[in-house]
Amino acid sequence: MSYIIVSSRVRLARNYEDLPFRSKITKEQSEACVQRTLNALRSLPQPYSFLPLRDMEENEKRSLLESHLISPDLMDHEECGAVLIRMDQQISVMMNEEDHLRIQGFGKGDSLAEAAERAFSIDDALQDQLSFAFDPQLGYLTACPTNAGTGLRASMILHLPMLTQYKQMGKINQLAAKLGLTLRGIYGEGSEAQGNLYQLSNQVTLGRTEKEMIDAVTATARQISEMEAIHRAKAADRDLTALEDQLFRSFGLLSNARLMPIKEFMQHWSNLRLGAAMEKLPISTETCDALLTAAQPAHVRKAAGAAVSDRETDAHRSELIRQTIKNGG
Numbered sequence: 001m002s003y004i005i006v007s008s009r010v011r012l013a014r015n016y017e018d019l020p021f022r023s024k025i026t027k028e029q030s031e032a033c034v035q036r037t038l039n040a041l042r043s044l045p046q047p048y049s050f051l052p053l054r055d056m057e058e059n060e061k062r063s064l065l066e067s068h069l070i071s072p073d074l075m076d077h078e079e080c081g082a083v084l085i086r087m088d089q090q091i092s093v094m095m096n097e098e099d100h101l102r103i104q105g106f107g108k109g110d111s112l113a114e115a116a117e118r119a120f121s122i123d124d125a126l127q128d129q130l131s132f133a134f135d136p137q138l139g140y141l142t143a144c145p146t147n148a149g150t151g152l153r154a155s156m157i158l159h160l161p162m163l164t165q166y167k168q169m170g171k172i173n174q175l176a177a178k179l180g181l182t183l184r185g186i187y188g189e190g191s192e193a194q195g196n197l198y199q200l201s202n203q204v205t206l207g208r209t210e211k212e213m214i215d216a217v218t219a220t221a222r223q224i225s226e227m228e229a230i231h232r233a234k235a236a237d238r239d240l241t242a243l244e245d246q247l248f249r250s251f252g253l254l255s256n257a258r259l260m261p262i263k264e265f266m267q268h269w270s271n272l273r274l275g276a277a278m279e280k281l282p283i284s285t286e287t288c289d290a291l292l293t294a295a296q297p298a299h300v301r302k303a304a305g306a307a308v309s310d311r312e313t314d315a316h317r318s319e320l321i322r323q324t325i326k327n328g329g
Contacts, residue, residue, distance in 0.1 A: 003109075003277045003285050004158060004159055004160070004224075004225040004228050004229065004277070005109050005110040005156055005157070005158055005159075005221055005222075005225060006108075006109070006156075006157040006158065006159055006197065006289055007106065007107065007108055007109065007156070007157045007289075008106070008107040008108075008109070008110065008111045008112040008114075008115045008154075008155070008156050008157075009068065009104060009105065009106050009107070009115055009154075009155050009156075009157075010104070010105045010112065010115045010116040010118075010119045010152065010153070010154050010155075010214070011102055011103065011104045011105075011119070011152070011153045011154075011155075012101075012102070012103040012104075012119050012120075012123055012151050012152055012153075013098075013099040013101070013102055013140065013142045013143075013147045013151035013152075013153075013205075014099060014100060014101040014102075014103065014123065014126070014132045014140060014151060015099050015100045015101070015132060015133045015140070015141060015142060015143070016033060016036070016100050016130065016131070016132060016133065017131045017132060017133040017134070018131075019032070019033055019100060021099075021143045022077070022096065022097075022098060022099070022100075022143055023143070025096075027079075027080060030080035030096045031080065033095055033096055033100045033101075034052075034080075034082050034095045034096065036130060037084070037093065037095055037101065037126070038050065038084070040125065040126050040128075040129045040130055041084065041093070041122070041125055041126065044125065046086055046087065046088070047086070047087045048084050048085060048086050048087065048091075049084070049085050049087065050082065050083075050084050051064075051082060051083050051084075051085065052081075052082040053070075053074065053075065053077075053078035053079075053081040053082060053083070054078050054079055054080075054081075056078075059298050059301050059302055060298075060302070061075055061078070062075075062297070062298035063296075063298040063299050063302050064083070064085075065298070066293060066296040066297075066298055066299060067089065067293055068104075068106070069083065069085055069089060069092045069104070070083050070092070070094055071094065071097060071102065073097050073098050074094050074096075074097045074102075077096055077097065080096045081094070081095065081096045081097065082094075082095045082096065083095065089106065090105065090106045090107070090115075090118055091103075091104065091105055091106070091118050091119070091121075091122060092104045092106075093122060098142075098143050098144060099142050099143050099147070099151075101126075103119050103122045103123055104119060105117065105118030105119030105120070105121075105122075106118070108289075110156070110218070110221070110222070112154055112156060112214050112217060112218045112221075113214060113218070115154075116152075116154070116210070116214050120210075138206070139151070139205075139206065146203075146204065146205070147205050148205065148206055149204075149205040149206030149207065149208075150205045150206070150208070150209070150210050150213065151205055152202070152205055152210050152213055152214075153201055153202060153205065154201060154202055154213050154214050154217040154218075155199050155200060155201035155202075155217065156199070156200050156201075156217060156218070156221040157186060157197055157198070157199055157200075158197070158198050158199075158200055158221060158224060158225065158228070159195075159196060159197055159228075159270070159273055159274075159277075160172070160196055160197075160198055160224070160228050161196040161228075161270050161271070161274050162228055162231035162232045162234075162235055162274075163224075163227060163228050163231055164193070164196045165235075166231055166235075168227070168231070169183075169193075169198075172224055172227070175220070175223075175224075176200060176220060177203075179216060179220055180202060180203050180204055180208075180216070181200060181201065181202055181203060181216065181217060181220055182200075182201060182202075182203045183198045183199065183200055184198070184199045184201070185197070185198070185199065186198070186199055194263075194266040195266040195267070195269050195270045195273075195292070196270045197270075200217060200220060200221050200224070201217065202216065202217055232274070232277075232278060236278070244280060246271060247271050247272075247274060247275035247278075247280050247281060248275075248280075248281070249271075250267075250268035250269075250270075250271035250272055250275075251271070251272060251275060251281050251325070253268055254268050254269075254272060254321050254322075254325060255321075255322060255325050255326075256322070257318045257321070257322075258315065258318050259311070259314045259315055259318055260295075260314055260317045260318035260321060261314050262295070262296070262297055262314075262317070265295055265317060265321070269288065269291070269292060269295070272288055272291075273285060273288040273289070273292075276288050282328060283324075283325060283328065287324065287328075291320075291321065291324050294320060294324075295317050295320060295321060297313060300313050300316050300317045300320065301313055301316075303316065303320070304316050
């Protein structure tokens with residue numbers, strides 16, 4: 001069911017033991033947080049980009065947000081916030097977010113264990129040289145108590161159009177809650193489930209080991225994926241013509257539209273990816289996933305290479321979509 005799981009991510013919250021939490025930290029101490037992190041990670045084998053947010057244009061920051069490489073919280077503290085991003089975008093290290101460090105490891109599809117390995121490789125490199133705030137009973141100390149303990153947040157993005165269409169998401173939310181997990185929109189807490197995309201993650205970080213949390217999220221994501229696959233098969237058995245009509249209508253509109261607002265794109269993108277996964281449309285799920293990011297507002301404006309209005313952004317987005325479909329990905 002890996003085609004239902006879009007991506008995997010593991011985030012570690014860490015704080016230096018000799019620096020105050022963000023609510024009390026000074027500008028000089030924030031700068032020290034950045035500098036010591038860079039010094040400790042200077043010898044990493046793969047190339048990284050260092051980006052202080054105060055030196056970046058707004059559109060560039062928002063494109064990083066759309067790619068999940070930074071968080072809204074980091075953008076709210078751009079004066080002292082910075083991020084270190086591996087060139088393949090499989091690791092990012094946010095500095096001076098809610099905690100001193102938010103270390104993120106990413107993976108495509110069902111690859112939470114691999115994402116965790118990437119995050120822990122950075123954590124290990126830092127702890128070889130530096131000390132984090134740690135309590136023998138409570139574990140890693142964090143600005144928000146809900147992150148204390150392991151400081152680990154494991155998440156997977158799931159594409160669940162049929163469970164949504166057949167109004168099963170209430171049951172799925174109950175299932176996740178019973179297991180100490182939560183379902184949110186694609187951009188986490190407070191965000192909508194655009195494009196029938198949902199983020200499954202652990203709610204608590206205290207009282208379980210890192211492996212237990214990763215295994216719980218992975219097992220539940222696979223269980224939900226099986227339920228989605230069953231509903232896809234039922235929809236095809238119930239009325240294949242109606243299902244194909246739904247998919248090809250979105251395919252036709254995306255193939256020909258000249259103005260495509262982001263909200264409308266997300267609705268039709270869900271059908272595009274569903275059709276790709278069910279091998280009904282001439283496009284791959286990998287291409288759909290790449291298009292999902294490339295068609296986001298900041299990415300479209302960045303690709304345009306100039307300041308564009310909202311209407312011009314919608315026009316550029318529609319052209320990008322048409323060319324992607326025309327080229328078969």
